[in-house]
Amino acid sequence: MSSPSQPDPRFEKAKLGDDELLVAHEKALGPKPDERARYRLAPLMMLFAMAGVILFAATYLNRYSGRFDRSVYDETALPNAGGAAEAKVDPAVAGKRLFGTPGACVTCHQATGEGIPGVYPPLAGSEWATGSEERVIRIVLFGLKGPVRVRGTDFPGTAAMPAFGASGFAWSDEKIAAVLTYVRQEWGNKAAAVTPQQVHKIRQSVGERKEWTQDELLTVK
Amino acid sequence: MTTAPIQAGPTSGEWDAPAGAGAAGAPGRGPLLFLIGSALVWLVVSGVFALIASIQLHTPGFLSDCPILTHGRVRVLQETAFVYGWLGTAGPALAVWILGRLSGSPLRGTSWLGVGAAFWNAGLALGLVGIAIGDGTGTALFGLPAYVHPVMLASYAAIAIAGVLAWTGRRRGPMFAAQWYAAAALFLFPWLFSAADIMLVLAPVRGVLQAVVAGWFAQGLWTLWMAPLALAGAYYVVPRLTGKTLPNYDAASLGFWCLVFVGGWTGGRHLIGGPVPAWISTLAVVTTAMLVFHYVVVALNLRPALGAGSVLRFIAFGVGSYVLGGFVDAVTAARSVAVSTQFTTFDQAQQQLALYGGVSMLLYGTLYFAIPRIAGRAWSSADLLRGHFALAATGIALLVVSLGAAGLSQGRDLADPSVSFAAMATHMQVWLLVATGAQAILLLGNLLLAVNFLETAVLKPGSGEGVAS
Known part of the structure; x- marks a missing residue:
């Protein structure tokens, strides 16, 4: 059933040992040779993506948090402004x-x-x-x-x-x-x-x- | 495939990796196999309950005369057996094994592992009986009766000791991503479980605060315990099988810390529209959106899983579901969407996508990689393995799509006061029947895995089945 190029599913041989894995990934975190003097695109894009997410989060939180007031149950209201008005008593x-x-x-x-x-x-x-x-x-x-x-x-x-x-x-x-x-x-x-x-x-x-x-x-x- | 009898000796290659969990009689082998075997038993048990619960949704009379098997209890039994029995037993076992492999020394504390495994299973069995007779707590993912909570906590600690010893006693200082996730999961469960135990059972908080704590716990158990357990396996297996360093690995730590810091705040999204201060839901909406960053990093790191290989196919499916689930969570957390998806079976579709499609598939993949190395013997059947993948992938896809479609129909009907309850049930009927079919397929697939495990690790067929290196 398995083609010769496919590994045997009953026991797939590991191509990287435990220690090799640790060493290789430790090296991946180290400084990289900047041979062609070029920016790496992925970290830059991730930085922008993260900044975008934080901008959204801050804006949304500012608008819909009700100033973190425990008496505000409607996210569009502010404390003592409409949503949390005091009821008048006769x-x-x-x-x-x-x-x-x-x-x-x-x-x-x-x-x-x-x-x-x-x-x-x-x-x-x-x-x-x-x-x-x-x-x-x-x-x-x-x-x-x-x-x-x-x-x-x-x-x-x-x-x-x-x-x-x-x-x-x-x-x-x-x-x-x-x-x-x-x-x-x-x-x-x-x-x-x-x-x-x-x-x-x-x-x-x-x-x-x-x-x-x-x-x-x-x-x- | 080379066929040579396994020799328990220093030259038998792959089996005898430094963790020592490979060769026959190596430390940790018995308890680990016992934990994984019992996890598979709970998986099958939860599959049977899932089938009953699913049938009851479209045929309400089914087994309704039997108080032990009414829908409310069967749902909790299924959830508890799945989360604590399958994910919570196989996950920590694999995490301990991975920490052992990467520590560079044989596992220590293995007798604690055995004791913990025995009591964890005993506590769980007692807890399931308790739920069946009506002692459950009634909180999502926390259904175990109050009297087994101490047993679960203590036995979990005993299981985790071996992992923590392997982690603190590692030969190399710098850690790999799989170690972060495994160690974090081992430490975070006792915190979540004991905090929920105090605030919901021992000294219950009052009023709506209970709903807030319950929401925090249910989401935390998934984000901070089950997800890290599954990711530990994926991060370990992918580079070992592909032989390459993970791409964009320098972002992996950001992905990890994003999950740990932000994940615990996302529980409030289940309370949108509920009687809680607005900021709790708002904060959850925001953090669920921020968690997208974590999912992007996981997708980038683990994309080599898409390569060939039957084991990696499980992982690729799992990563796909995990990341897709994260994006769906972010979309449905938005208030305008939540109003029509909350309290419908769409919620269940999301849960199944995350727990079955994501966590379970990642654990299956890790399991298929780990068992030959723990038992010192190749899987007895390749066809059972391939059959399991086909059934699991089909079952999960059908289940998630049918529950999601039923939920959208339910959400539309609930918002329309002119639709009667009976009409609503009729509209969902077809999709719920499909969901029952999907549960049957999943149960069959899990039986294949259980049989394969039984033949490989327990029945011990004759020599010549082993594969050296």
């Missing part, structure tokens, strides 16, 4: 969720905003809730203690309102603004919305303190 929706958080507002003031007669004051139609932003923000940030008069009824102050701005809940300016906006526009209340900037200003100017009393708040305009 304060009324966020406020309702915060109001209903277990242990927060709803626990005492109830989902109806009517509170519990004689113990927890109402929010619906409350002159405190719909009145000056300066006072209501202070109440939510730092809490309220002692007797308080709401809708013409005196509450003895057996239960204190905790602070939502600091330890425990530690709500951000955005969260406090959202929950206050909700309270001031629900159950027939029609007061202006509260902005995070207003909350921020009061938080900065008051600093740290304990719960307010009614008399202290009344000095705030």
Whole structure:
């Protein structure tokens, strides 16, 4: 089957021994005699090919890497430019969720905003809730203690309102603004919305303190 | 062909090369033949699983009542037996042998080689049973159950000792390309496998990071382990059989370092369009393109393989597939192409082109060169060898073309919401039938190799079969 010129496939004789192979290839790496003073084309072409590949790689990487930002999932977007834009939150929706958080507002003031007669004051139609932003923000940030008069009824102050701005809940300016906006526009209340900037200003100017009393708040305009 | 009985002595020429793995009873002969023989058993086993899995793609009812042989498990069994059983057993054995030959001294650490070979095969057998009963990890190319991972790592280390000793104890300082690739492959597998073991099994990372690690491992196992194993053989056999220095050999080291540095970054291309930060896929697209440089260098260096000779024909086919596969990878990594080829059988076509057409064919060629020199006896049949080449070449071509065509049809149909799933399956049916035929042809070809090996290295026909030098 095999022609005489073909080596026998059952055992093809090696034409180069192990040691000859090592020596020959070591020599191939050494300096070559430059007899005809000519450039060798292959290394030059390979250099150009490699440079071309690196150019492509760098360009592509620059354009589609999303600046290596871990939040960019679309290769054509840049961080915080279109693809990674922050979603806008509706304060009324966020406020309702915060109001209903277990242990927060709803626990005492109830989902109806009517509170519990004689113990927890109402929010619906409350002159405190719909009145000056300066006072209501202070109440939510730092809490309220002692007797308080709401809708013409005196509450003895057996239960204190905790602070939502600091330890425990530690709500951000955005969260406090959202929950206050909700309270001031629900159950027939029609007061202006509260902005995070207003909350921020009061938080900065008051600093740290304990719960307010009614008399202290009344000095705030 | 000269016929003379082999004499185990210093004058018997080719058999007794300095590595000492030639003459009967020389160090390393038994363990090496055991490793290669067991690799061929796993090759045939994986061929049977491949046939079952392929039939199930067009005849879903086939063996579906048997939980052990449902498609999900058979696919993993086939992949594991092929990658760890065939490529991962024959590859390191040949790498150790090549490092031994080029070291200029007889192999050392051969009892470790034997112990490692025994435990590697035992671990693999246990692992395949584990996969069949549903203990697999479910990660691509990493399907072995968690409890055999330590056995695989330890036994691999035992096998590699002989290679590392031959490499560090070599007589000549400067190394040849085959030594770079063989030594790199021996060292890179434990790193890949143990890193994947820690990050996916022992202390699993959470969320999408798992997909990133799995993609890195699957691609790394191929680029940094299987490809170097196969290239070590090709770089060794081609100059020895042609008798000439490799052309453009001065670029070989660039090709090697390109593979080692860039190859590990290409895994993210399997995650294109997935829920991972964009830069991971982008980096993979870029590095897959840069890897083209490696393929060009390999093609330039190994082009003399196109010369005559039955053994070199395997290598030439392997180099061709390897380089073609590299270019196809670079094209399909582009995002616009990936959207229609990903998650289709086109992915499988690429994998078969790389693992069967590339790595396997290169290992076949190295095997046909090495076995007579390890066993000290010529192959018992030239016709089986030629038949194996014809069947393997036909089978691989048919398999890759049919899976590729089925994948393109699938990709087109998947992108069109008006095409029903049943219609999609009907469109692919013909190509999947061809793929099953291709798997049968490949299995037959591998059986020819196994029979030839059995007659040559195990059954030991009478004297007079040996060829001295």
